[in-house]
Amino acid sequence: MTTFHFYSHLLPLPTTSPTSFKTLIPLNGIPKFVSSPRHSSPSSLLCSSSKNKPSPSGDNNPSDFCIIEGPETVRDFGQMQLQEIEDNIRSRRNRIFLLMEEVRRLRIQQRIKNVKVINENGNEEIDEMPDIPSSIPFLSYVTPKTMKQLYFTSLAFISGIIVFGGLIAPTLELKLGLGGTSYEDFIRNMHLPLQLSQVDPIVASFSGGVVGVISALMLIEANNVEQQEKKRCKYCHGNGYLACAKCSASGVCLNIDPISLSSASGQPLKVPTTQRCPNCSGSGKVMCPTCLCTGMMMASEHDPRIDPFD
């Protein structure tokens, strides 16, 4: 399947034609022409371009663009002035917004056409609501139905325990110590300090309840952390960036000038100067190529770059 996407990059891109543009939206006074994409392939996302904004030559050509960073790519836009950079960012964000809206409308059409096909074959309900992941360790998804079940079972359990502890146990004179001994005998048999047997029942139940609640909360929290960690990109730990190796994440590199080192003797050695690291442009971080800076394990999940409004 990767082969198809690969070749789509090489297809000649459709140029914008006046008859096919859908909207003419003036933004910041600069009209942007948005063409309706003829193929819904990734390459067409990059082909719709506006004619009136400043941009370095060649940056609209998608076959030039490469998702892997190299030591010299950070400088790709290095020739631009600050104002130019800001304009570029603004225009690209506008384009992204418009493209995402187009994709949303296309998907509506897609869904309509799909539903038509499904309805012809049989009744199939399309559940629009997202699944709510459960925070209880062994439950996978929560729906309103399972919520009701949960309420019911927990209420039943609580009332059952209360009835048991309050009514049944004292009535039956249940002694739950080992071998049917009472509390005091149990303490004595286990050779535990005797003051434990003098504990006030209210204090005992309160502490038992607190211990139970705290351990339950901790269990849920640990489980939650585990779930979130599973979603993180393992390479960059969710950061989206990796440490730059050239400057060891400091941002500055030593200026080693080979000529001056071998200069004539008699001149004092120059103190080594530092320069901004060319690899990462001084930031100390470089792009994580696995998650494309999203920090998520699968860059395709919930990443608008890959699948908007899915």
Place this chain on the structure above:
Amino acid sequence: MAGVLFWVICPKENATALLSLIPRSVKQKRSRLCPTLKFSTGVSAFSSAVANPARSSEEKVYEVVLKQAALVKEQRQKKNLDLKRAAETDGMTDWDLLKEAYDRCGEVCAEYAKTFYLGTLLMTPERRRAVWAIYVWCRRTDELVDGPNASHITPRALDRWERRLDDLFEGRPYDMFDAALSDTVSKYPVDIQPFKDMIEGMRLDLRKSRYKNFDELYLYCYYVAGTVGLMSVPVMGIAPESKASTESVYNAALALGIANQLTNILRDVGEDARRGRIYLPEDELARAGLSDDDIFFGQVTDKWRNFMKDQIKRARMFFDEAEKGVTELNAASRWPVWASLMLYRQILDAIEANDYNNFTKRAYVGKAKKFASLPVAYGRALMGTSKLFDLSRT
């Protein structure tokens, strides 16, 4: 490209059977070509193929193996004269960063290849880290064409990736994982050619989804798995008392890589078919009376069973080749290698146990069986090289 990197590292086994596949006359010719290849660093091993068009993949691959062995001998002589590589880098080596990079390599390995990770725990700490660094690089390369961003990969991206590889081999790593591999490469005599061949394999995978005959499949298996065997031989180390030739050890490593990849392929037939890929030789399928549609349909028939029997037999043959050479390895590395060989071999047994249904069932070796193999592997690891039987581990 499912299953490319779910292999378990198993470098260095003898591959005398592999040699037997090559006709004698060609073998003589190759040894004469060898000296010219020895000192042509940076020249692709396949450049000589231009002069000789009708050579099989096995011969081409063998040539790479010979070159690797020759380079190792060269490097052993040069090692004393080499200045410390860190002096060549124009950055500051930060040992904390390096340690963190290695730790992260371990985490990635533990996450994506659990059994392999457990196997690495049987190695010495330095080797373990080196193997992790190599694994992470290979995995990142594989994810370029097989991961979630695969649809955005262009040949230009792979070229850039290859340039990053060249830079890191020269001591100029780009990011922290490259730095870990760069450090590994400076400590062990690892050559760049297998890495480049792996990238070449990725390029191949972008274009191809069918293999006409076993020769093509063998080349693919070399690219994605044989190279890993060659990469890890210098890390595992050959036992100093071993009398076997370096070439034979490399051949064995190659055979083990091929065996692992074939096992992967046989295990994941259904999964690959669902992505529209068939990693089985088309001529052999035709000979068994099977077509691509039969595979996509996923029905286990007697024809399929017979076909699978032959494929499994061939994979086992490669494992046997690999087995012959584990004994030549460094004593400390034999146990993990044996363990991984045996575990991976058991996957073939599992396929048979599933009645050759690799369409819907995943051949799986249970934890109990995995643990049971460990002491057996330990026992086999205690046996020294075939020429020298040492009862105690050195």
